[in-house]
Amino acid sequence: MRLDLMQLRTMHPLLAAATAAEYAHRAAVGLGRHRHEPGVSLATLIENEAGDASLHWVRAAAGDLLQLDRLRITEDAAEAVALALVHVALGWVVRRRLQRGEAADWLLKDPLARLVALEVSGVDEREDPHRLRKKLKQVQRATVARRKAACVVELMAPRAALAVT
């Protein structure tokens, strides 16, 4: 499974071009910070099924890291990876971002046109083995969609786990 982070706009037409480009850039900075090179293998766990993907991006300039907030880089890089993963693996497409208080980050549609609320969590390295379960519990509070999903992306490994209810 090939996840090209430079193709986020093509995957999700309702993402603004500038937004998609910014996510890809943050992902480039975030993954580069862990000395990953484009093409790096991403271990995936999608609904308890282990798999493998490769991540592709255009390298960011070395100085870009200095201009950005560390936490924001991790969060945005995780969102870029998660949005690419759910599209390529499951065919989900972004509708819109959700405000804080809606218990999820994104509203998407699956190939059957069902709404899905997706919560994304990004970490540099795994600190809490129960994070996915906690995020899945959090997203259960979302009322906008019946289907709920949580994705935890770890940049150092790198690895991504997705759970859907």
Place this chain on the structure above:
Amino acid sequence: MNIEFLYPLVSEAIRRAETLDDLRAPGARAAYLEVSLLEEKVAEVLPASDPEGALARRGAVRAAFAAGEFARAQQLIERFSAELGDDAELRGELRGLGEQAECAMARQFPHVAAKPGIPAIRRLADTLSRQGAPFPIS
């Protein structure tokens, strides 16, 4: 305006407002007001019976509170509630957002909340705002 035009703008506006909010930057309130205005536009396109229409109505109110625009938020709650008919769930959610904002304000200003109370201060602020002068004119 259609959803294909509005959704990218809403997503970007939310992201920007939350980033500024995290940084406690001075532009955060203005950014949330933009979110509220865009959500209101979405609410004009999608009916309240549509989950995304309900989401937009909650979003317009939530962002208005985050922008510190309490009068606007209350007006939106009243307007959206009036168009809801039998949808008690969304009406309750909108009212709940107002109560949450009220509680947050009381936590921020506990002495004012105790006496004279947040609603009294808000009424005074509304009066001053309507009359366009800094002091009460009787």
